[in-house]
Amino acid sequence: MTLPTSPAATGPVSLSRQIHTRMRELIIRGTYPQGHKLVELRIAEELGVSRVPLREAVPMLEMEGFVVTAARRGAVVTTWTEQLVNDLFDLREVLEVGAAGLAARAVARGASAAALEQALQRAQAVVEGGDAYRIAEASTRFHETVVALTGNALMQASMRSVSGRVQWLFHLTSELDVHDAFHDHVELTAAITRGDVRMAEALAFAHIERDRGPSLAVLQHQGHGAVPGEADGNPLAESLGR
Structure with a gap:
């Protein structure tokens, strides 16, 4: 996949920021659906990047509410409730x-x-x-x-x-x-x-x-909009219930 550059940027965009932008688009488009576990190696291969900038991009997505880090599951796409x-x-x-x-x-x-x-x-x-x-x-x-x-x-x-x-x-x-x-x-x-x-x-x-x-x-x-705390489709609830 081709990584984007930010049209609003005034200078070079870091690779981790480009990965963040691309992953955000893939989440919004539903390529990475709600509740989907983000497997680091697989995504790195799909985007044609190393795992280091990918690891830097995930916290940006978490800060924006696109992913949650669940115990024993790693990064998971947020489920809308x-x-x-x-x-x-x-x-x-x-x-x-x-x-x-x-x-x-x-x-x-x-x-x-x-x-x-x-x-x-x-x-x-x-x-x-x-x-x-x-x-x-x-x-x-x-x-x-x-x-x-x-x-x-x-x-x-x-x-x-x-x-x-x-x-x-x-x-x-x-x-x-x-x-x-x-x-x-x-x-x-x-x-x-x-x-x-x-x-x-x-x-x-x-x-x-x-x-x-x-x-x-x-x-x-x-099939979204589950009641918060129920395990069905809610990665946080799933991690707590395991």
Whole structure:
């Protein structure tokens, strides 16, 4: 497999970072499914790399919530549970609703919304293309851009810490109507660009909360979303029960 380079990087990207990026994509795409044990030697052979940078990449994935290290099992791809889904939605509401209001306030005070409009255009292009991975990626970038428009470094760091899981969940629930989501993005962009703080916050909340129930339903239909602590499909529970 060819390892990617980061388009956002300003200099050489370390091999461990390239491996991390590639493995993250494979997890999101489902090549390495939930509950899958990451066998070091096999993955090193698949990616054509040595085991040393691979060992450096796994903790990065664990920090982002893509894998867990379970006793006697090593690194295992995280299994989405109902609790994890709700936790992510709760965090997004706290972070992104406030960010939408701050972004609108920043624009009202003279900040440029050009980056947000560009993110919306990119999202439109991939929605028309129909590639589920690219749609999830572009949608996540749009939400990241809203947070970036606040100019708040701590909020941006918080968003970066969960954006991978946001993209993963978007991809897992790609059967939901992406056109509805894109329409929400259009309305949110309009509210932010005209500096309407209250409307931006209301639209952000409605956009996030509307997908909570359907996302849980989709995951349960796919066989994910097990109750936390049950051994079925939960690597942490499996390790504790052995």
